[in-house]
Amino acid sequence: MKTVTVQLGERAYPIHIGEDALQQLPGLIEASGQRGAVGIVTDSNVGPLYAAQVEALAAGTGRRVITHAFQAGEDQKRLARVEEICGTFLEAGLDRASLFIALGGGVVGDVAGYAAASFMRGVPFIQIPTTIIAQVDSSVGGKTGVNHPLGKNTIGAFHQPNGVLIDLRMLGSLPDRELRAGLSEAIKHGIIADEALFAYMESNAAAILSGDRAALVYPVERSCEIKAAVVAEDEHEHGARANLNYGHTFGHAIEAVTAYKKFLHGEAISLGMCAAGHLSEALGMVGPDFVARQRACFEAYGLPVVWPELPVEETLAAMTKDKKARAGTLKFIVAARMGEVVQRTDIAPESVRAALEAIRG
Template sequence: MNTVEVNTPGGRYPIHVAPGRLDRLGDSIPADATAIALITNPTVAAHYASRAIAALESTGKRVIRVELPDGEQYKDWQTLNLIFDALLQNRLDRKAVLVALGGGVIGDIVGFAAACYMRGVRFVQVPTTVLAQVDSSVGGKTAVNHPLGKNMIGAFYQPVAVEIDTDVLNTLPDREVSAGLAEVIKYGLIMDPAFFEWCEANADALRRRDPQAMAHAIVRSCELKAQVVSADERESGLRAILNFGHTFGHAIEAGLGYGQWLHGEAVGCGMIQAAELSARVLGLPADSVARVRSLVEAIGCPVAPPDLGTDRWIDLMQVDKKTEGGQLRFVLLPRIGEARSQAVPDADLRQVLAQAAQPATEQG
């Protein structure tokens, strides 16, 4: 088993990465827990809920099961209240522990519920997608979406543990694997050029879910994210680099409607746009932009952005957490392996957006 430690002011906790961790979930439940709520969705539950419940019941604690509808479009206030309804109806107290079994949507919404319920209860992340394992389950960002913007209502709230069972990736659709790999290559682009080169050399193995390649990608991604969030838990500086490609990506998701593109697909395409913007603003070499595009394509993500219309793109970006004082900020690359956040000239942004000419209906 590989263990990565995350140490933030909001909490210190381990990330365990190994096959079979689903059967050891009881190890991460605090001894003083009064009850456990396993929160998942029907898709994940069909494969893994029974094993997870058996592992949690081995602690001797009362376990309740809560199923939420599956999909990004349900990461909203109404679904959040379904969690609160279940917790209150079952009279869970503030020593209860929530367990998020699922992808990024489940992890984000359960984490936010944990932050809010009785002003804060403990929770464990059990991510079941590549994207959730390498990104959203680590670092304590929790949120729900608003019709006007993605992840606009949330809190920084750290789990007590992250349990990553690499075996669960075997039941993922290929499209979900590709979407998750976009977040993997992001880490190389923003802070580890050697890891980016490794991803280029191992793109086929990653898409095939080669166990050794996937394990290395997950562990290295978690190590890199842990470094960042341990230094900057609440995104006051360094952590902003983790948003590379996300300002474009969030606009794609909101503009097309949540769920049309997977989050990782939107981020992958957004990283290409961010690289193009980096070339204009910081002089990122053209061959580096081409490498970004080639690798995004190699992992199976879309490379052509939807044609939302330049003004619509900018409107969507204005409703984004990276906006400061009405000014858009982007994470840009002076070179592969280095990133920084800054405002950009409007003309350069519009030039990049003008290249998004392919109809949105052809992208999903």
């Protein structure tokens, strides 16, 4: 088993990665200092597969264990679910001495993390991520929250977990499309911070996609290391943490104009990174070889690299709306070379439009 530490002083926490990672759960529960009951949050797909194992490990510490499962899906990432989770746990007598466990993908992690941040004004929680997106990205870093009809992730809190337990065997039950989409975030970590990771993703697509766990260990570990380092440097995204959003300004707008239905998050981000690559090239930051290399890698994972029906003006409007909602400037993360990105706020709308045109194929 490998352990990566998120260095946040007194709030530092471990990410345990390996087949015996779950065995660390009782120790993490004890180390939290919480003596009360344990509330597990999961969804309707993950619960039947893995909840019993997690319940047994938590119950082994002598604590009462209550599980709340909600219907799987991004459309469930809303305040109503947080209220229901709190309701189940209040009825079961959970209190300030309790601890939550998020068992599932990014949706469960975000909803359960936000419920933990809010319940009794905040109780500790442990992340057990079960999708590749959650294992390489969302379970690390403490961003929690839900969507509002007027915007994705617009209600939330920073609430760091007490620990993250990653068992790659859980990916065995993940649908193939979810696996491919999630891997776009691991490829992204290579593009923004580590050319060697990108090269590994380039060379090992077949083994990774075949479900070979040995091939997945390195990208999961390295992604966690990269994200942990960025979060330790800039927990609340005042600077370097925004680099993790490479491709996301474009990708979020693509998700918005498709009402979050056509593409999975990782697929929209693949398209977004292709657009960001074209933008980087137009700015003279990288050459056409960079754009081609990125594209070939996404293609090797079956990720979308062009979308001929892309509604350019609508997508531009979605970006502007997002900017207004966040009362900020439109920030683009552009590539300086493979393994390094920079932040730019001086991008002309014509350049953004041209980048969107470029991914229409």
